[in-house]
Amino acid sequence: MRLLLLFLVVLAGACGRTQDVAQAPEAAGEHRSNLAELTSGPYDRIVSLTPNMTEMVAALGAGARLVGRTPFCTYPPEIADVPVVSGGVEPDVEALLRLAPSLIVAQKGIEARLPLPELRRAGIQVYYSKVETADDVMRTLRELGQLTGQTQRAAELTTGIAAQLEQVRVAAGSTGGMRVLMIHGHRPLIGAGPGSWGDELIRLAGYQNALGEGVAPYATLDAEWVVQLGAQVLVDTSAAYEEGDPDVFWSFLTRQGSSAPKLVYWGDELVLRPGPRVGDAVNMLRTRIEAIRQQGREP
């Protein structure tokens, strides 16, 4: 999972995301992918260069058409036998050509590292899409649906995600916005700032990101900054792989007494991957935070 975190952080940097773009409505979708440049599918040999794209292709029922993936693509378990072709951020072009895919799918930013003209001459199309919000996930699912000929399945998936998010939104309506801080690493301390996937999950779950405007998407923090933020809940996604007892690490916070945030240790990759399980991720985040809010600690 830590591989995935690095991958996503690098990807976020590669995308050079700005706040305005992050908040852009789905209507601006045509600017966030290159679907218009591609010939219509369906494509039958697909290589995925990002884990969230792999998940989306599999969720669309086209997992059997995957002929290549990155080592970070670990979900769903059925794709374990698909050959690994690339480290993701630095694609191995020779290995890609050897697989003779008809379509390569990747998060926007990776295409800059691919020799696009050469791939086109070899008959390989490259689809890339910016996937940073739940709207992006649903748009990308629809576009991948077109490319794989699974438009019906894409419609079902996006309707399901929208329903899950709406359910959480309605449930959140009455509880008000608690201040939540999501942490992605201890050494250094990295927080999910505005524009990050963690920020999207926090907001969709009906809470307020303790890291407000003007903070980098993946900001390096110091301990005192974390104290100053006054978060009511701290979600630590790195507790699963950081050395040592996270309770000991966070003792500088918990010794603050009643003003200390409640700690949620959540090392599940679900929280880090902008993919078709976004509804589940938001739901689970809300369930865990509400449990700790109501009972004072995690059940």
Place this chain on the structure above:
Amino acid sequence: MRTNKGAWWVGLVLAALLLVVGWVYLALGSTGFLNPLSALLGSDGAGTQVLVELRLKRGLMALGVGASLALSGAAFQALLRNALADPFIVGVSGGAAVGGTLAMLPCATLLAAGTGAAHAAVVFGGSFLGALAATVLLFGMSWVRGMVATNHLLLMGVVFNFFASAVVMFLKSLLVGHRLQEVLFWLMGTLASEAVPWVLVVLVSVIALLGTLVLSKEGQRVDALAVGEEFAHGSGVDPERLKRRLFFVAALLVAGAVALSGFVGFVGLVVPHMLRLVVGASHKKLFPLCALGGALFLLGSDLASRLVSPWLGTQLPVGVLTSLIGGPLFIVMLARAQRREVVL
């Protein structure tokens, strides 16, 4: 002709500035203003905790590391008779980098099973041992016919640093995720103290203090050595013994500083030169003033880094800030020295 009186005044000014900056460092931070006195006396519960566990620990790290770097920079400049010598030139830091990076490999972190503080101790230990191993290796290789050949030491140090840099790059290529981030931030130079145990902070401060005392005691003999080995002989100084002592004390200072906070650049280059321009080249005066000046420079830089970070939206590693300040400052100093026809 600069006088002892002038050096005392400079020392007093530095000490006063250190007190003022230290007070501001303890009083100001992301959580706002704290009265250091009332927080230290325990009349402000949460404030006391922020002051002691966050600001005081980090501040002591800055003092110990800053003093160590400036002192070792001055010592290496005298030993190698080279104005460009800094704490990271003779390869000791390369050894520390290799040792520290090795300690961050997954297999090494198994040693730290338990707490984050144990992990910090393993990284510190790996880096410190790496620095000491490099010190012994470089010393052995520059030991020619019963003498420390300083030219050999300098050249081998530079070459060893290139080699160590390649090893670190290779090790980085093996690391992923949070471990890679940890190595990158450590190499940039950081005073992040959350996971650093107090004992390491105290250890580096003690090394800095002892280093100041030992080097200051040798000050007059170092002056003779700085003129030349023949002159030192003529002045009744055993240059070989002195070179060995200088090298090992400076290497110990570098080992402690790098192991605790990575590569904080320019402190060891700028501070000794700046003070040399003010108080002259007498090492008896220069060494203690370097300890004060280095501590002040790093404490002030870290204060600026901490205060500016919320506006930048992310934390600025202090090593980046010292280089951003130190680089232009060194060029200005060099230009002024040239105008005044003074040799740095």
